[in-house]
Amino acid sequence: MFQDHTYYFNRELSWLKFNQRVLQESIDTTNPLLERLRFLAITSSNLDEFFMIRVAGLRHQEENGIVKYDAAHMDAKAQLKAIDESAKRLVRVQYTYLQHVLKQLEEENIFFVKPADLTSTQLDWLHQYFEQVIYPVVTPLAVDSGHPFPFLANKTMNTVVQIKRAVEESEEDKEVKIAILPIPSVLNRIVEVPTYTEKRYFIYLEDIITYYSEAFFVGYEILKSMTFRVTRDADLEIDEEEAQDLLREMEESLRRRRRGASVRLEVAGEGDEGLLEFILNSLQLKPQDAFKLNGPLDLCMYFGFCDIDGYDHLRYTPFEPCEPADLVGHEEESVFDVIRREDIFVHHPFETFKAVEDFVAQAAQDPQVLAIKQTLYRVSGNSPIISSLIKAADNGKQVTVLMEVKARFDEANNILMARRLEKAGCHVIYGLKGLKTHSKITMVVRREDDAIRRYVHLATGNYNGKTARLYTDCGIFTCNDQYGEDASSFFNLISGYSDPPMWNKFIVAPLNLREKILAHIDEEIECAKRGEEAYIIGKMNSLLDKEVVAKLYEASSQGVKIDLIVRGICTLRPGIPGVSDTIQVRSIIGRFLEHHRLFYFRHGGKDEVFLSSADWMPRNLNERVELMIPIEEKRHKERIVGILKIYLADNQKAHIMNTDGSYRKIVARENPISAQSLLMKVAKQASEKPKLTVIEQMQPMYKKI
Incomplete structure (x- = not known):
């Protein structure tokens, strides 16, 4: 009854919605400006891993003719098409937000500039920096009959240039040549240029290399150039049945990872069509695999920049974890x-x-x-x-x-x-x-x-x-x-x-964890049938196990109230009449990454509480050694239930899932409650007033909730 594919969302598209929620934090003005820049970097880092693992896996299925349908009845081809549209839309929004953030940084006298924006004095400094620091490290790579297209490692940035002889003395001199300038990862990606004023100027390494690129090709002139970045398949294929030594097999697989098949090409700006076609062909990619970005490549570079000295007011107020x-x-x-x-x-x-x-x-x-x-x-x-x-x-x-x-x-x-x-x-x-x-x-x-x-x-x-x-x-x-x-x-x-x-006490995957989860949901169903209060709270990173989701649908159809706090992927569709109309799904995205898995079952007043290492995903329940344990001491049970209540009351960082799979962010102007901020306050007060239990500390806050 609950197997209808329209009741389920696709895993990959659900993950992209999660990354969209992360991205949304970059325009949340309650976050300090450099933290908003950090969320842009997190979004990029997440996308890298998504393409290296998830998209690469779907490509394998498609290329090998494997027709396998997911719970939403999408095969690899349909998923890749939907991912392409969704991911490109996400990236366009990401770079729009980036421009907003960079513009606001200028109000703090932080400027990202091009060489053409510099004064002659600054250009003198930049030229010296190029000659002394950059030039010795960069190795230009010719591409011709004697020099095949070089291997470009995963997540590396490069500039492809088209050149010809500056002075043509023969027919051969008229020949246009191609070369690759690797952008060295061993150098700082963001270079500060002295301004001698209160303003601070920063310039990207690839812009410096492009500006002085003719220095690498003496006697030639640059006709065109294009900066790009390649993402490769990074999933490891290990034959554990044949492996005599798992450690050695892993070490060999790590060496192979750098040479995985290309899955995505990112290009700075619109790029040049001729150079773009050349790079795509060389990497054995299709035109739809290219992402044209309206700004610098690899926003992960901002992770380090966000910790720049002198701008504490643009970051979160430091929080020092308290004594338990x-x-x-x-x-x-x-x-x-x-x-x-x-x-x-x-x-x-x-x-x-x-x-x-x-x-x-x-x-x-x-x-x-x-x-x-x-x-x-x-x-x-x-x-x-x-x-x-x-x-x-x-x-x-x-x-x-x-x-x-x-x-x-x-x-x-x-x-x-x-x-x-x-x-x-x-x-x-x-x-x-x-x-x-x-x-x-x-x-x-x-x-x-x-x-x-x-x-x-x-x-x-x-x-x-x-x-x-x-x-x-x-x-x-x-x-x-x-x-x-x-x-x-x-x-x-x-x-x-x-x-x-x-x-x-232990509940262990893959031995009996799935069965115990289903049994606890079944017990809640029986409570509902008897007219008793039936209630489930589940907090986890991801929910996509079809058997568990179907059981939650069954529980909802019997009147069990279900609150799910799912940070990332959720393939369950809430609000389906008669199927999931008692289920609410929320996602909390904030300063800290929500990671704990906590579960509560009302069980007719017995109030059973569990903590676990496992999400409700097939891989956790079938392919991993996981633990779920009951919390039996009364004060600890009360504390965990209190933590869950705080998350359910969050009206600042919570995103509520709609029936169509979209999310709406809740931002209440009156009685604002941020779960993470409240839990920081609880921990601080509890460490300062040891005579009061944590539950007693929480009581005044519950009144607010």
């Missing part, structure tokens, strides 16, 4: 003593991730600790957790780490970290065949009073101190025996040949 409320007043105690008394809940980035890093650090130094076991999916390059694990091994503790080397775009860093851990004597597992390990779990085994106690940390986010300051996530520390038993069984399952146990 559950740890305030216990600074002199061992973290193990605190956890033994009661479970500890932490909410990032509002509460500091250092609590997690300190947990591992204390375990590494504690003579009573016998073993540390941890799963790592994405770690920062200079990770304190990696350092602590190495110290633990040096101190003679048993250290077991599952380092997921298949974590997309973090493969190289994870391989490097795995090598460091192995060298220190840690036992490293590189992942499971056919599955990615995406769960977030740490277990510390400690000897206490001639007994063994297990301390467990379970979370929604990665063990990455850098992203923990930017992503919303949460976790819980516990020494509950049932969680400890499950943790031991979990690590035995992923490190050896153990059969799945009868779990006490």
Whole structure:
């Protein structure tokens, strides 16, 4: 009954709508100006990954004649056509917004200029900079019968030039030639030119190279030029069945990634038709694969620029994560003593991730600790957790780490970290065949009073101190025996040949997570049939598993109220009469990236609450090792429900999905509520008033909601 393809949105088009919501933050005047520029950069970075992975995958399907329909009944060809139209429309809007932001930066005396805009004194400086810094690095590449078209690596920028002899002394001199000038990524993309005034002038590296391009072709004149950027297929193809050594196979795949097939060509301005055709043919692309951009290429360059010194008033007011409320007043105690008394809940980035890093650090130094076991999916390059694990091994503790080397775009860093851990004597597992390990779990085994106690940390986010300051996530520390038993069984399952146990508390994908989700929705349906209050809240990054969506439709048709907080992809269509008219979908886009997965089921007043590493997507439920765990301590359940209520009350950064798949942003003038701003305030107050619980801190704010 709920399988009709008109009930579902296409995954890729839903993702593009998400990126459109990100882009919308660049014109939200409540965001500081440089943060608005940063959102433009985020939009570009998102698009790069989308083309490298999603579009590349659809191209493979189309080229190999694979006819496969998605839930919305679109095959690869139809999806690529729709993506082309939607993505180009998005990019046109993006560059319109960019011009608005750059214009407003001029009011702050920040100017992006061309060489022609400079004074003679500034041009003298620029010429010297070109000769001393740029010229030695750039290597012009001829393209002719003796010099085939060069390989241009993924996401690199280049300028193609058409040249001929300045003085024609023979017929050969009349011949027009083609050359490529690579724009070196090792140099600063944005160069500041001295102005000797309060105004600050900045110029793009490619404009400098183009302006002085004749210096690379002595005796020739430049007829035409065009700056372009190529995006390539970056998905890794790994034959795990045949791989004898997964680590070596990953390293080889990373080398192949740079040479993937071209999937997109970006051109600065309208470009020259002749040069454009030449580049398209050389890269084996079609005319529709070209994106003509009304401005500079690769807006990711603004990430660094947004941190420019002297403009703090154009950025968010710095926020320093607070001490977790559950740890305030216990600074002199061992973290193990605190956890033994009661479970500890932490909410990032509002509460500091250092609590997690300190947990591992204390375990590494504690003579009573016998073993540390941890799963790592994405770690920062200079990770304190990696350092602590190495110290633990040096101190003679048993250290077991599952380092997921298949974590997309973090493969190289994870391989490097795995090598460091192995060298220190840690036992490293590189992942499971056919599955990615995406769960977030740490277990510390400690000897206490001639007994063994297990301390467990379970979370929604990665063990990455850098992203923990930017992503919303949460976790819980516990020494509950049932969680400890499950943790031991979990690590035995992923490190050896153990059969799945009868779990006490853990819900594990791909073993039983899907079934448990469906069972909880079914229980809510039964409550509705009995006339009891039936209510589901689901907060996640993406929702696109067709079986789960169909079950939500069934629940809605029976009168279950469903609030979904889905940051990104959502293939569910709300508001269909008799199918989904009790479902509301909202997306929160703000200062921090919404990342935690939290779930609430009313269950006739039992109020069951879960945190999870998994979104409701086929890959999470079928192809990854994921965890969902119940939160049972009353105060933590109340806190999570309170967090969800705050998100549902947001009327500043929330986008509500319409039945047609479009979104409308809610901006209330009266009683404004921004979930992230409110949660920052909650964390600050709770850390300053430790005698009050977080729930007590929240109560006055609920009255406002």
